[in-house]
Amino acid sequence: MTAQPVTAESFDLVELLPSRRNPAQLRPWVVFAVVVVVAFFALILSRVWLDRSGFELDELEQKIGFEEARLRDLQLELARLQSPERITAVATANGLVYPQERIAIEVPGIDFERLDPDFRWAQLKVVLTAQP
């Protein structure tokens, strides 16, 4: 092992460091210092990233709130559009009138005992589709 020449520039450092330690002995300290610095910056970066995520989260929550409000508005609009009063007014304006006479048609193959109108419509469609 040979001693390093002491220069004027490194004089102060040499003064501060233990005089008989070689660079190999210093390495763990250097590594430790680097780790500390890296950890410090990593911590800063993670905080920044976390803060940014927080803002993004907040933005997304606002967006969800906005979309939920829009959904409610659309549901309301749908309910208004389905209002019998509105439909009647539009139908009347277009010249539609209530039938004066209702005619019941009995179609063979349809189970009239079933009171569910949707079921009977489905059966009627089947009967009509089967027509030549």
Added chain:
Amino acid sequence: MAARRKPGEARLLVLGVVFAIAWVGIGFRLVRVQGFESEEPKTRGELQRVRHEDLSAPRGTIFDRDGVELAVSIDAVTVTVNPSELGKPRALARLLAPKVGVPRSVLRDRFTKPGSQFAYVARRLEGSAAQEIRDFVEEREIAGVYFGTEPKRIYPAGELASQVVGFVRDDDMVGLEGLELKYDEVLAGVPGHQIVERDPYGNPIPQGEFILEPAQPGADLITTIDREIEYAVQQILERALNETNADSGTVVVLEVGTGEVVAMATAPSFDPNAFAQADPTTFRNRAVADVYEPGSTLKVVTIAAALEEGVVAARTTMKVPGKLEIGDKEYTDVDHRITERMTVAEIVARSSNIGTILIQDLVGNRRHHQYLSAFGLGRVASGDLPAEAPGRLEHFSDWCDTTCGPSTAIGYRVDVTPLQMAAVFAAIANDGVWVEPHVVREVISSDGARQPYEPTERAVISERTARTMRRLLKGVVESGTGWRAAAPSFTVGGKTGTTEKFVPGEGYSEEDRIASFIGIAPIDDPRIVVAVVLDSPHGETEDESDLRFGGVSAAPVFAEVAEAALHRMGVPPDVR
């Protein structure tokens, strides 16, 4: 001899002492602020950043039986200004006035009020209207205009079932009428609370303090109301009021077997979206809040009791005199003045008062009262509507020996609601089983738990008696006083009712009548019961029939309602 100090050393010493004193001062202050006075600056800082915010619970929705909204809450936009921040308040008032529908002078006064820092521009605007103002303000970069949200209750179907649904107070969304009132606690939910740190712009500070106690949204109500039948009923009722010159009217459509109220309409009606402008007398749900003496429609209970007790049969023939004097009262019939022989079926079809009184005499007061009570009279019919009247049914021990039994037999001395009477006929339609009528089918809480309404039910008369009663009621329409109730596509049965209107403080009115018709359709395979009650109809029909009678004014309304409701329900016609 002491060494002389260098000239700079003294200055250094002074400086050191000064610094030392300064550091001691700072240290002292630091210890004091951090140690002894830390609470005050901490609180001040928290007040600036940490906000305690109440979270309002969204009010539950009221649906019809098909899941269409009858009452819904939205986050409406409220526009406010800080007048002290406005550059040109008068110009802004001029530009905003037409957009928010507020007179320009009103806005100008609000914006120029000295010292004011807050003024409303418009409250509870809906989506597009609010967006228009927001765009306007942003385009022109107008400072001092702010947008916030406030809950708003909207009734998309307008006047439809308005007395059933009711409405809420705008400011605090508290239910004031109808289901909104009765189910207020269920619909309202539980408000939440949050503690959050915000920056000066109101944005939450990430990693800041955040404690959330979420609001629990109100439960939804699924009603039994069919919106399309309700609309048809309302239209028919309003037309009937015009044609019969009645003061008001109400119609109840009950589903047989389930007790579900398919439609409940009262006219005149009101729009709950603008209830402040409506006549408050129209808020009353007359189907449950108004009581009346049912007259001949109550004869079904007298006859059913007699049949059930076996004191008469449908074919039993009785000698019915032209008039009957009991105590100081003379009872007569409308269509005969001499003694006639009538079967029980004819007594019902012709709505004979005297024949019914004779039958009631065979039943006796005690047993008669028993049946009236079993059919649900004298107590609230349903538990889910507010302001429901129990009506009046005196205990038989309080009945007088002379006219009390006879008058009760023909529907006087008993006060009922239209809903109670509809339930009586529904029991006859349901093979003698009385089912509690109700408007709410189920309550769905915010966590999705469903709580169906379970109506009470009880057997009142036997299936055989119920079947006989339906045959008698069919006769009323086929050959009796209710012939105008005949529906084109369905066989129906029912009973007419006409009573002199009792005016408190004046007694029975000479002119005004309560006209009613309550019926079952189709009578051979009952699906619905329709009760029609008209208050004070006047005038005559084209064939000069007196509209004050239930068979003339209310029966045709029944026919129209039954026809519309059964078609909507998909019931096949039984008249070919």
